[in-house]
Amino acid sequence: MSDTQTRRAQKTRRLIFSGVFLSITIGLLLPFQPEVTPSVGTKSMFSFIENIKPGSTILISFDHESASFPEMKPLAIAVVSHLLKRDVKIIAISLFPEGAGLGASLLRRLGEENKKTYGTDFVFLGFKPEPRATILGMGKSFSFVFPFDFYGTKTSDLPIMSADRYSDVVGVITIADGSYPSHWIEYGAAKYELIVLSALAASMVTSYDPYVTSGQLHSILGGLRGAAEYESLLNVDGGGSRAMLAQTAAHIFIVLILIVGNISYLRSRKKKV
Amino acid sequence: MDSLITILATIVAGLVTFWTARLIHRGRKYHLREIAGIKALEDAVGRAAEMGRPILYTPGYGGDIQRPTTIASMNILSVVAEKTAEYNCELIYPTHDPIIMATAQEVVRESYSRVGKIDRFNPDNIYYVSSSQFGYAAGVEGEIVRKKPASIFLLGTFEAESLILAESGAAVGAVQIAGTDSTIQLAFFLIACDYTLFGEELFAASGYLSGNEATLASVWAQDIMRILCVSFVALGILSALFFPESSWWKL
Amino acid sequence: MRKFLPISVSFVFGVLMFALWFEDSESRSMLHFTLIDYWQIIFAFGLLVGVVSFISVASRKISRGEEPFYNGVLIFGALLMPTLAMIDGLQPNSYFQWMFENVQAPMQSSVFALLAFFVASAAFRGFRARNAQSIILLLVALIVIIGRAPMGEFVWGGFDELIQWIRDFPSTSAKRAVLIGIGLGSVTTSLRVIFGVERTYLGER
Known part of the structure; x- marks a missing residue:
């Protein structure tokens, strides 16, 4: 690449970056929320939770880091709130050290908001290293891998821990930004016939489509759009819905640069001919 | 039933692999088609030597040492390290996993030793960055921006950091050879990198480059098993079409 | 011996873990779960190797005069967080949590957010x-x-x-x-x- 070409490329890159920044900022500042229609995956996740018998227990795994928290938070809030409203008991863990702190405070806050009792209606067991070993170890019993909860209480003293095996829970929801749902599918579902559902970062959604069509993954709730769709089903206003205008603006900007890029490419090709 | 299928499939895979290994050991030739990314490998090292700039090699955030993709990536690293030693070129290897770091140090040390350049081996160039995904991404991106490597190898299991690294590499004008088993990241690599190895091409590349009999045999075994898989799928489709009352294909 | 030992260990544990995948009996479960326990312990010690290597590589670079400011910041950050955790613990209102929520998390989110910019520029070119x-x-x-x-x-x-x-x-x-x-x-x-x-x-x- 010649110096002139490099300079031109750098200039174009700066323009594109500025455009993305402006479109997202304007989208976030404007007080308007576009409506969204729930997709198949969102409806499937929603109806799964709607059909859980009140009083049953579910496992939630916060398999994400702090980096993706702005995207994962609306997803986690939508799903956990729905479960608590349906009186489903929650046993939560994290396969990431960072997910533990974030998951613990989010669960505690939502538990208090929904007037649930820690240890009876929900519990946070914390983080254990090596995801595959943790998932396989929990196959023996949850208290085998987590003898103490996140706050140091003996798990066997907590009433909610009467559900101590995979067969005692209705399934697992992995709130993930990376490849950890595949561990739940490969080890939890394959060996212990655990039903796996996932709330995923948008960038990972299509990776898991083959598992949904094969039935190994029950359903996917994907990205901020997924959160917005879920919020619309719950009829609440949340972080997902508030981000929809910014996402729309960014999508429009990318469509525009694709058009501009192709026009300039075709022009330069004509010139060469 | 699932367990039975798994055991049967593993036995078949084992038998096919041993059979191909035996054939290759007896001198049977197995031809691997040329993959553009492999051909470009030597040029990429030569380019770095000419420009007097380093080479950056990273296995991505998604893998650990148990993962076969990481092992395939180590095979390629071994060849790249030999070439960098021959061309007197600096090789930088940042990773997110301490075990991968220790293994890579051993692999590179042996490669330098094989070509008689052990004195040029610098273990500090193979280092652990962070176990946090974006801590790792930021660390590697910073290295790309500061050192401006002439060539970048992104071979292994990548997650969302793939595009950050590939775009940073493109911005400093590096030649980039990528390969991963993460299907979604392939799309990003295809756009941002010069050469991309698709999934199993990474395994084939490791066999092709190392020239190791056993590795070649396993690539051949993969081809045979692929034919078996496709035949099985085709048989299932035909059964479903012509004998809809049959159920074996619903396994 | 240098090669024989790791190869033998790989073989024994590889075959064992594969076989244990299919077991259901209680006696063999104990072996399975003991192995899983060791797996987690080895993984945790692996992280320790990483931290020691991280600090020693950065220190050697400083002593050689290679990017002293950058490597100094790396060591400072790597030592600060565990020190805060040891002084004040990990509870919700601790200094560690404050640093985590107000420094580390926003920095990491910023790197993640770069994806939006890079997706746009890659799409434009590709x-x-x-x-x-x-x-x-x-x-x-x-x-x-x-x-x-x-x-x-x-x-x-x-x-x-x-x-x-x-x-x-x-x-x-x-x-x-x-x-x-x-x-x-x-x-x-x-x-x-x-x-x-x-x-x-x-x-x-």
Whole structure:
């Protein structure tokens, strides 16, 4: 690449970056929320939770880091709130050290908001290293891998821990930004016939489509759009819905640069001919 | 039933692999088609030597040492390290996993030793960055921006950091050879990198480059098993079409 | 002995873990779960190796005068967080949590957010109508980008179904093909490691 070409490329890159920044900022500042229609995956996740018998227990795994928290938070809030409203008991863990702190405070806050009792209606067991070993170890019993909860209480003293095996829970929801749902599918579902559902970062959604069509993954709730769709089903206003205008603006900007890029490419090709 | 299928499939895979290994050991030739990314490998090292700039090699955030993709990536690293030693070129290897770091140090040390350049081996160039995904991404991106490597190898299991690294590499004008088993990241690599190895091409590349009999045999075994898989799928489709009352294909 | 020992250990534990995958009896479960316990312990010690290496590499670089400011910041950060945890603990209102929530998390989120910028610049360079295949790629990309934004529903009501079809059929079948190839590669590589044929991790070729 010649110096002139490099300079031109750098200039174009700066323009594109500025455009993305402006479109997202304007989208976030404007007080308007576009409506969204729930997709198949969102409806499937929603109806799964709607059909859980009140009083049953579910496992939630916060398999994400702090980096993706702005995207994962609306997803986690939508799903956990729905479960608590349906009186489903929650046993939560994290396969990431960072997910533990974030998951613990989010669960505690939502538990208090929904007037649930820690240890009876929900519990946070914390983080254990090596995801595959943790998932396989929990196959023996949850208290085998987590003898103490996140706050140091003996798990066997907590009433909610009467559900101590995979067969005692209705399934697992992995709130993930990376490849950890595949561990739940490969080890939890394959060996212990655990039903796996996932709330995923948008960038990972299509990776898991083959598992949904094969039935190994029950359903996917994907990205901020997924959160917005879920919020619309719950009829609440949340972080997902508030981000929809910014996402729309960014999508429009990318469509525009694709058009501009192709026009300039075709022009330069004509010139060469 | 699932367990039975798994055991049967593993036995078949084992038998096919041993059979191909035996054939290759007896001198049977197995031809691997040329993959553009492999051909470009030597040029990429030569380019770095000419420009007097380093080479950056990273296995991505998604893998650990148990993962076969990481092992395939180590095979390629071994060849790249030999070439960098021959061309007197600096090789930088940042990773997110301490075990991968220790293994890579051993692999590179042996490669330098094989070509008689052990004195040029610098273990500090193979280092652990962070176990946090974006801590790792930021660390590697910073290295790309500061050192401006002439060539970048992104071979292994990548997650969302793939595009950050590939775009940073493109911005400093590096030649980039990528390969991963993460299907979604392939799309990003295809756009941002010069050469991309698709999934199993990474395994084939490791066999092709190392020239190791056993590795070649396993690539051949993969081809045979692929034919078996496709035949099985085709048989299932035909059964479903012509004998809809049959159920074996619903396994 | 230097090669024999790791190869033997790989073989024994490889075969054992594979066999234990299929077991259900209580006595063998104990062995399985003991191995899993050790797996976690080894993993945790691996992290320790990383931290020691991280600090020693950065220290050596400072002593050689290589990027002293940058490496100094690295060491400072690496030591600060555990020190804060030791002084004040990990509870919700501790200094550690404050640093985590107000320094580390925003920095990491910023790096993650860079993806949005890089996706745009990569799309600008990559989606060019060069030939028939790239035109198809460009059109599918436009359909998905427009359709996945909430505005898509106002442009055309059929976007959702069309995108679902693209995801369920062309996209998923291509991904399955790649996944099958990767799966086969994984099986043969694992067999090579278990039977001691694959020795790259020992530095051999």
